Amino acid sequence: MSKKSDQLSKLLGKVTLQWPIPEPIEGLSLLEQGLAAVLQRQFSREQSIKVIEGLRKGYADWNELRVSQPQEVAKHFHLGNKGLAAARLTCAYLQEVYQYSHGLSLDFLKDDPSAVQRFVFRLDLIGSALVHSLMRQAVPNELPVTPGLVRVLDRLGLIVRTSSIKKARSAIEPLASGMDPLYFSTRLGEVASRWCDARKPACHECVLVDDCKHGKKVFKEWKLQQERMAQQRAKDAARLAALQKKEDEKRHREAARAAKRAAAEAAQKARDAERKAKLEAKKAAALKAKLDEKKRIAEERAKAKALAEQKKKEALLAAQKAKRLAAEKAKQKAKEAAKEAAKEAAKQKAKAAAKKSKPPAKKSKPKKSGRK
Numbered sequence: 001m002s003k004k005s006d007q008l009s010k011l012l013g014k015v016t017l018q019w020p021i022p023e024p025i026e027g028l029s030l031l032e033q034g035l036a037a038v039l040q041r042q043f044s045r046e047q048s049i050k051v052i053e054g055l056r057k058g059y060a061d062w063n064e065l066r067v068s069q070p071q072e073v074a075k076h077f078h079l080g081n082k083g084l085a086a087a088r089l090t091c092a093y094l095q096e097v098y099q100y101s102h103g104l105s106l107d108f109l110k111d112d113p114s115a116v117q118r119f120v121f122r123l124d125l126i127g128s129a130l131v132h133s134l135m136r137q138a139v140p141n142e143l144p145v146t147p148g149l150v151r152v153l154d155r156l157g158l159i160v161r162t163s164s165i166k167k168a169r170s171a172i173e174p175l176a177s178g179m180d181p182l183y184f185s186t187r188l189g190e191v192a193s194r195w196c197d198a199r200k201p202a203c204h205e206c207v208l209v210d211d212c213k214h215g216k217k218v219f220k221e222w223k224l225q226q227e228r229m230a231q232q233r234a235k236d237a238a239r240l241a242a243l244q245k246k247e248d249e250k251r252h253r254e255a256a257r258a259a260k261r262a263a264a265e266a267a268q269k270a271r272d273a274e275r276k277a278k279l280e281a282k283k284a285a286a287l288k289a290k291l292d293e294k295k296r297i298a299e300e301r302a303k304a305k306a307l308a309e310q311k312k313k314e315a316l317l318a319a320q321k322a323k324r325l326a327a328e329k330a331k332q333k334a335k336e337a338a339k340e341a342a343k344e345a346a347k348q349k350a351k352a353a354a355k356k357s358k359p360p361a362k363k364s365k366p367k368k369s370g371r372k
């Protein structure tokens, strides 16, 4: 075993498969072997066989199955609650095969290296480890070599990258000597799919980073990037905190201004209300005074009227009294005049009678006056 081969053997010892590669099942096509391996990530070997048998009976071809609804697919095998999960996994597997191979057969793994290269470019569900195992089943005597495997070995510094699979194989085969080809290809496939992405390798998660020249460099850059991002996050956080502080202060100022404005408005309202109340009171007082004045005038008029009526009544009574007194006086006077007249008449009568009865009297001498 060469030094590089020994080094590689130690590196592969660090790799654990996320999904162990199951033993092939007899009587299945390569496509079905792949499906069985994917199903065995969640189900037992027996359940996986049961699913494949159910699907074989239920569907005329795989494409019909690929475009079916998982709920419909699940009816063809009896796995209870797990049936839908198995159906979804089956449809996803067939879709990935179809998407990257434009067909539903993996027979190109046997004799079409360029189709293999296109197929293994990106297989999120199936993964390179399983593809390498299927390639090993397709061509048992050949070491599976794919661009992903070449990329990992190149980044590890064990070969020089080449686009020619033939040249790559001749560089890789000496490295794999003394190792189980399946073990070799599935572990490297695991690294290629899980961490060693062609464009953006996740070296910080990769188990080989401490021994990988390229990985160390990427990891260092990643760390620097993380530090820069952390610094940026800290800056952003500080900026946000400053902004938040400013915003809080602004809000606080605005709240204080609003409170002041509200207080001023309330005070103004109170003043207005007070002024209005005073005005209303003044109006009410003026109205009351007016009403009182009216009432007073009305009372005075009533009093004056009553007084006038009283005076009129008294004048009437006085006039009536005067009239009555005048009438009584006139009556008395008339009575007295009548009495006087009667007396005079009686006197005249008596005089006349006396005159008749007496001789006529001598003429009396005129009296001498004492004054001269």
Ligand code: SF4
Pocket (backbone or CB within 6 Å): 152, 155, 156, 191, 195, 196, 197, 201, 202, 203, 206, 207, 208, 209, 210, 212, 213, 214, 215, 216, 218
């Ligand atoms: S450390 Fe990085 S470059 Fe090296 S094998 Fe792992 S993922 Fe690939």
